[in-house]
């Protein structure tokens with residue numbers, strides 16, 4: 248029964264179109280002791296108009312997965328296996344010039360750190376205009392006008408006057424909004440937001456989430472939102488993927504995940520939420536231990552060394568991500584959880 | 592449940608100021624830098640308009656007024672051939688600036704090109720450039736210059752002479768060009784490695800900054816990223832290095848001329864004036880003091896200016 252899930256059932260009766268489909272993506276880093284796996288054959292997908300939340304501890308490979316799809320990995324880190332299909336084309340095999348059209352034009356990025364992700368010696372307006380001129384063939388004047396509109400769209404007061412500001416003249420929250428505006432500049436089909444609110448305080452975080460929600464509904468795009476903070480995105484996302492050590496350990500519609508978290512790691516994540524509001528720590532206090540370092544992954548389930556429910560099979564075989572409920576839309580990579588849910 | 596008050600992220604409403612104007616404001620507040628800038632500007636002005644400023648021809652000898660002490664008619668006195676020292680110091684400024692600017696220009700050109708290529712492309716190109724840099728830096732400057740002078744000066748002079756005899760073009764009579772060629776060439780040859788290292792390090796560090804990845808994620812081409820993201824961000828430290836480098840080049844030119852491997856008499860150079868003055872300083876201290884003081888002033892001024900620019904162009908450190 249456990250193995251009868253090689254074919255993925257479609258999650259909902261509505262005909263849904265895959266926008267992004269990542270299959271078996273493996274990322275390795277060159278170390279002194281040879282290559283070490285950081286992301287191990289990850290599968291991800293995002294449908295048109297869908298918002299996917301990705302959660303997981305720091306260092307589990309969330310950012311690298313997103314960067315690797317767009318072939319933006321730093322030196323010494325590379326994709327060794329797998330494909331990343333966007334609108335039916337494999338980004339890994341695409342020519343550089345085609346890929347440049349996808350980057351910024353069809354896929355917008357919002358980066359983790361607004362303090363260092365803007366060019367310090369270029370005015371905000373120019374940084375916004377750059378993709379518009381390049382992808383949309385706008386004139387400088389048109390691009391400037393549109394840049395002003397974008398800044399207004401993301402709620403920057405005195406938008407037009409801000410075009411001539413340099414990044415260091417803006418506060419963190421304003422810079423984050425500028426980053427969002429840049430990500431949205433070309434009306435992308437997919438927006439990838441990599442922890443866009445970590446640097447901000449709670450009220451601003453909520454504002455940014457609302458803002459992206461608004462824009463998504465207005466522009467009809469798909470969104471991938473990466474975060475540590477499950478509670479923050481509960482109202483924003485349709486579906487959540489929980490990442491652990493470079494693999495998806497649970498994939499579920501947002502309500503199902505909160506109502507019925509199945510993977511022991513997800514349960515730990517949810518248990519630590521009340522503490523998050525107190526001190527906004529990203530440590531998982533309810534789960535002891537640390538995730539495996541790249542190159543030192545256990546042979547069986549990657550979570551086994553920390554798992555309170557681990558059995559002997561967990562140390563021998565790697566559980567695959569399989570549908571357990573919601574017509575297969577709720578999937579989990581855990582032997583114990585799968586057994587329990589099938590019994591129920 | 593603690594909620595951080597909203598005021599912790601204020602919306603700053605100061606007027607936008609350009610980064611360069613910002614830097615200028617900071618520079619103006621630094622007294623040493625302003626002093627350095629003022630001296631540099633005065634010296635540059637002197638170098639540029641030297642011929643209109645000199646009260647006497649720097650070559651004209653007046654054997655009736657030799658070794659005069661400073662006076663109103665000869666501000667810095669006269670030397671053992673009765674030449675006006677003030678005029679010669681002014682011409683020395685011309686020499687110093689000419690050499691410093693040309694040498695720094697060549698050195699920056701070589702250094703920036705090699706450094707940027709090494710930093711951007713890495714690999715074997717980087718290894719070759721770094722090896723060249725280390726090689727050049729490990730050869731004692733003076734030795735290299737002496738060797739170049741000794742081995743090239745007479746062949747070039749002889750070639751010039753033969754060209755003159757063949758063409759009768761007076762250009763080939765001007766041995767001063769040989770001097771300058773050798774001085775420029777050998778000094779540029781020893782001056783480029785620091786620029787190459789600086790630019791390489793800059794490019795390496797900038798290349799891994801998040802805003803470069805962000806620019807790539809926008810689909811911008813490598814050319815645009817290099818021109819508008821990498822180079823402008825590397826410019827600040829380079830300007831600082833060039834400013835300090837100009838001063839260093841002046842000192843170097845003087846040092847070589849002092850040792851007789853730089854600009855040769857009768858072309859005035861602070862270095863050969865100091866060398867002449869040193870022989871008689873007990874009797875005529877002004878012959879040593881005047882060029883030495885101006886050289887010292889120039890060196891200090893450019894070093895202050897470089898430091899000031901360093902602070903001024905680093906807005907993140909200052910704010």
Ligand SMILES: Nc1ncnc2c1ncn2[C@@H]1O[C@H](COP(=O)(O)OP(=O)(O)OP(=O)(O)O)[C@@H](O)[C@H]1O
Pocket residue numbers: 276285303304305306307308309310311312321324359541
């Ligand atoms: N430039 C790099 N050089 C070396 N190792 C890296 C680099 N970037 C990431 N890593 C390693 O790859 C792993 C995954 O990193 P990644 O940035 O994808 O994590 P993340 O899930 O985004 O974490 P965070 O929540 O802190 O952003 C980490 O163990 C990290 O140490």
Ligand code: SF4
Pocket residue numbers: 510511512548549550551552554555556557558561566580581582583584
């Ligand atoms: S497979 Fe075993 S070790 Fe892994 S999470 Fe499930 S129970 Fe824990």
Ligand SMILES: [Mg+2]
Pocket residue numbers: 309310311359441442
């Ligand atoms: Mg990250």
